[in-house]
Amino acid sequence: RLWKQKISGHPLPPGPRGYPGIGNLLDIPTGRSEVKYSELARRYGDMVYLESLGTKILVISSLKRTTELFEQKSSNYSDRADLPMICGQMGYEAYMSLMRYGSRWRRQRRLFHEHYNPTAVGRLHGLILDERRVFVQGLLKDPFGLMKSSRSYFTRTILKATYGITPSGDDDPFITQPIKTVEGFARAGVPGTFLVDLIPALKYIPEWVPGTGWKKIARDYRETAIESRARPFNLRKGIAPHSIASYMISNLPNGDDPSYEEERLCAQDATAIAYVGARDRHRAFYSNRSLRLDPDLSLQSLAAAMSAILHLAIRPGAQKRAQEEIDEVVGCNRLPDFSDRPRLVYISAFLKEVFRMHPSFPLAVPHASVEDDIHDGYFIPNGTIVIGNTWHAPLMIPHLRRHIFHDPELYPDPFRFNPDRFIKDGQINKKVVDPYSIAFGYGRRICPGRHMSIDSVFLMVASILAMFDINAPKDRNGNVSIKEDYMDGLLVQPKPFNCRITPRSAQHAKYIEGLSVVDPAALPMDTAQ
Numbered sequence: 090r091l092w093k094q095k096i097s098g099h100p101l102p103p104g105p106r107g108y109p110g111i112g113n114l115l116d117i118p119t120g121r122s123e124v125k126y127s128e129l130a131r132r133y134g135d136m137v138y139l140e141s142l143g144t145k146i147l148v149i150s151s152l153k154r155t156t157e158l159f160e161q162k163s164s165n166y167s168d169r170a171d172l173p174m175i176c177g178q179m180g181y182e183a184y185m186s187l188m189r190y191g192s193r194w195r196r197q198r199r200l201f202h203e204h205y206n207p208t209a210v211g212r213l214h215g216l217i218l219d220e221r222r223v224f225v226q227g228l229l230k231d232p233f234g235l236m237k238s239s240r241s242y243f244t245r246t247i248l249k250a251t252y253g254i255t256p257s258g259d260d261d262p263f264i265t266q267p268i269k270t271v272e273g274f275a276r277a278g279v280p281g282t283f284l285v286d287l288i289p290a291l292k293y294i295p296e297w298v299p300g301t302g303w304k305k306i307a308r309d310y311r312e313t314a315i316e317s318r319a320r321p322f323n324l325r326k327g328i329a330p331h332s333i334a335s336y337m338i339s340n341l342p343n344g345d346d347p348s349y350e351e352e353r354l355c356a357q358d359a360t361a362i363a364y365v366g367a368r369d370r371h372r373a374f375y376s377n378r379s380l381r382l383d384p385d386l387s388l389q390s391l392a393a394a395m396s397a398i399l400h401l402a403i404r405p406g407a408q409k410r411a412q413e414e415i416d417e418v419v420g421c422n423r424l425p426d427f428s429d430r431p432r433l434v435y436i437s438a439f440l441k442e443v444f445r446m447h448p449s450f451p452l453a454v455p456h457a458s459v460e461d462d463i464h465d466g467y468f469i470p471n472g473t474i475v476i477g478n479t480w481h482a483p484l485m486i487p488h489l490r491r492h493i494f495h496d497p498e499l500y501p502d503p504f505r506f507n508p509d510r511f512i513k514d515g516q517i518n519k520k521v522v523d524p525y526s527i528a529f530g531y532g533r534r535i536c537p538g539r540h541m542s543i544d545s546v547f548l549m550v551a552s553i554l555a556m557f558d559i560n561a562p563k564d565r566n567g568n569v570s571i572k573e574d575y576m577d578g579l580l581v582q583p584k585p586f587n588c589r590i591t592p593r594s595a596q597h598a599k600y601i602e603g604l605s606v607v608d609p610a611a612l613p614m615d616t617a618q
């Protein structure tokens with residue numbers, strides 16, 4: 090690589106010098122990566138280069154750089170890193186989020202997009218509305234069960250949309266198998282956790298050789314992942330077409346067509362990533378080895394929704410204003426639906442502000458470069474892992490988290506929680522950079538599930554506001570005793586908090602009780618088998 094760089098006549102981007110033999114090993118963070126990368130950016134600029142034991146990392150820390158590399162040069166910066174353990178050994182390269190940039194990824198992404206683009210998600214609205222009814226009824230029965238009801242809402246929505254399956258409970262293999270697969274992402278996604286990542290030739294050693302316990306681990310995850318991809322998909326064969334999987338199956342070529350097997354696998358894996366993709370497999374990519382997977386908060390949409398509820402709980406003024414808006418737009422005798430959204434301006438702005446203040450993925454998901462590049466006078470070798478530090482801001486104040494979302498040029502007075510920054514003349518101000526265009530990643534790899542996520546989070550939060558009060562616990566002096574407190578980790582999520590969800594009035598409670606849950610897509614698991 091050195092000679093290539095020399096021939097290019099351009100230096101590598103700036104970065105710490107490193108040590109002989111290990112390079113920048115000690116500069117690559119093992120925790121709070123976004124903050125440490127921000128510190129490096131403060132010293133070296135918005136492109137920082139690190140290299141250790143053959144791993145090349147470029148950290149980019151401004152909207153200008155993410156636009157230049159991930160969007161303007163997207164054909165070069167849309168690959169993923171080569172991870173021998175999780176991909177080669179565990180077979181996770183079948184999941185789009187880990188797939189190398191190429192024709193297979195393109196086909197799977199196209200197929201996924203066909204079913205999760207804004208229009209297609211619009212067709213899923215009926216299903217989301219049905220699940221929302223189940224959700225508000227659950228909350229009415231259990232005022233402290235916000236987390237349980239919300240988790241069930243997001244899980245059931247995605248499972249039913251994708252497979253037409255209603256899980257029978259938390260122990261249902263449709264729930265547990267994907268969780269185990271996500272655990273595999275967290276365990277093996279960090280390059281270097283397993284020696285085979287550093288010495289790929291180890292993959293040729295047979296499993297019976299002592300000291301190759303990692304091969305058994307890999308096999309275990311591989312088998313579970315294969316089962317969790319194939320099982321729900323195969324169940325849809327020949328069954329009523331109320332799901333994306335059954336629709337895809339009905340569009341497959343005939344079994345004797347030479348392309349059948351490839352098309353079938355593409356459809357099977359595109360549906361599998363919808364479910365696994367909705368969970369937090371992203372944290373796997375960072376250099377943080379002390380991660381514990383919380384099956385509740387590993388649902389990304391759930392983490393975002395909890396963040397919104399926390400902000401409403403600790404800001405009674407904002408809650409009141411949002412409820413007044415609902416009453417004015419929706420009235421007091423029905424639940425909001427998607428057609429109300431354009432007029433629920435404050436609630437929409439509130440959700441944008443939550444995503445801005447606390448993006449779920451402070452470092453998005455790293456991309457990788459395909460070819461050598463010269464950018465702004467610097468040489469960037471092929472195979473470089475490129476991390477967009479959504480967190481970074483030009484001025485780093487110790488103990489305060491700063492990132493693109495806290496850039497005062499994009500969002501004046503960035504540390505103030507202020508949904509009104511997105512409102513002008515009673516409408517969403519299109520001139521302010523939309524946090525949804527950053528919080529879901531970059532360029533060609535931008536999260537393809539974002540429309541589903543934004544819609545289901547919106548409906549859930551608007552429905553709570555319409556029917557319930559969110560009561561935060563208070564201390565002896567009557568002050569709210571929960572705080573805007575977030576877990577350290579790479580999926581940014583609020584620390585668990587208590588709040589009591591009570592109907593706004595007896596009339597609201599009666600309305601919820603009277604809701605009928607029409608659910609044509611529901612197919613209980615035992616019926617399906």
Ligand code: HEM
Nearest residue numbers: 186366367389390393449453454529530531534536538542
């Ligand atoms: C609040 C919720 C969510 C957030 C914040 C989020 C965020 C992200 C981010 C940051 C990426 C990486 C983009 C990049 O590489 O630049 C991503 C990728 C992805 N997301 Fe999401 N996501 C969410 C929900 C979902 C849901 C509900 C689904 C499925 C229906 C989903 C499916 C995917 C898939 C398949 C990818 C991989 C795309 C690729 O590599 O081409 N996500 N998401």
